[in-house]
Amino acid sequence: AxxxxxxxxxxxVFEEAxxxxxxxxxxxxxxxLFWYVQYPNQGLQLLLKYLSGSTLVKGINGFEAEFNKSQTxxxxxxxxxHISDTAEYxxxxxxxxxxxxxxxxxxxxxxxFP
Amino acid sequence: DAEITQSPxxxxxxxxxxxxxxxxxxxxxNNMFWYRQDLGHGLRLIHYSYGVQxxxxxEVSDGYSVSRSNTEDLPLTLESAASSQTSVxxxxxxxxxxxxxxxxxxxxGTRLTVV
Numbered sequence: 001a002x003x004x005x006x007x008x009x010x011x012x013v014f015e016e017a018x019x020x021x022x023x024x025x026x027x028x029x030x031x032x033l034f035w036y037v038q039y040p041n042q043g044l045q046l047l048l049k050y051l052s053g054s055t056l057v058k059g060i061n062g063f064e065a066e067f068n069k070s071q072t073x074x075x076x077x078x079x080x081x082h083i084s085d086t087a088e089y090x091x092x093x094x095x096x097x098x099x100x101x102x103x104x105x106x107x108x109x110x111x112x113f114p
Numbered sequence: 115d116a117e118i119t120q121s122p123x124x125x126x127x128x129x130x131x132x133x134x135x136x137x138x139x140x141x142x143x144n145n146m147f148w149y150r151q152d153l154g155h156g157l158r159l160i161h162y163s164y165g166v167q168x169x170x171x172x173e174v175s176d177g178y179s180v181s182r183s184n185t186e187d188l189p190l191t192l193e194s195a196a197s198s199q200t201s202v203x204x205x206x207x208x209x210x211x212x213x214x215x216x217x218x219x220x221x222x223g224t225r226l227t228v229v
Binding site: 006009034036041042043044045046049090100101102103104105106107 | 145147149154155156157158159162164172204206208210211216217218220221222223
């Protein structure tokens with residue numbers, strides 16, 4: 001069975017600083033990986049996804065993530081954050097065959113301070 | 115524009131009552147999902163459907179049921195509401211692709227309180 005671990009429940013950072021949100025997964029088969037963002041009182045929206053090919057994936061709002069198969073990681077990064085990036089971020093995984101359902105991590109709350 | 119809508123947005127109900135949360139999507143997606151979001155647990159899958167008349171249990175399905183009579187709707191029913199079911203519920207839909215490489219679109223959520 002697959003699982004997703006987001007070790008950091010909260011990440012405080014000052015505006016314009018870089019940030020990394022960590023995500024590790026476990027699976028016995030190949031996977032697809034996703035990052036979703038949830039702004040206050042809203043649903044989730046897709047930031048970026050890794051399906052195949054280049055291990056560095058670029059998403060919306062200046063975010064990027066790198067897939068590392070040997071370390072089973074898919075960490076999310078942004079070189080310079082804004083106040084508006086304050087939100088909850090979820091890493092998710094789905095098997096690369098047999099299913100379209102997503103398994104989510106517990107989320108990381110990014111709090112950007114001025 | 116296509117969208118996915120949930121209703122109601124907020125609901126307070128009493129223990130033991132039956133409650134139904136609505137989810138309607140105009141994406142014409144075959145896949146639909148119900149998740150619950152709780153602090154410290156992230157999103158956990160309750161039920162999902164890959165098409166009309168198809169329903170499947172997720173990891174936290176006890177006490178919940180769904181039915182899929184058309185493509186657009188997947189209502190979630192709490193048979194006898196319990197305080198442990200106080201949560202925020204999200205519906206999502208995605209295009210059916212064998213292979214998992216499909217983006218899910220989420221509704222705004224329903225905040226359910228069981229008193």
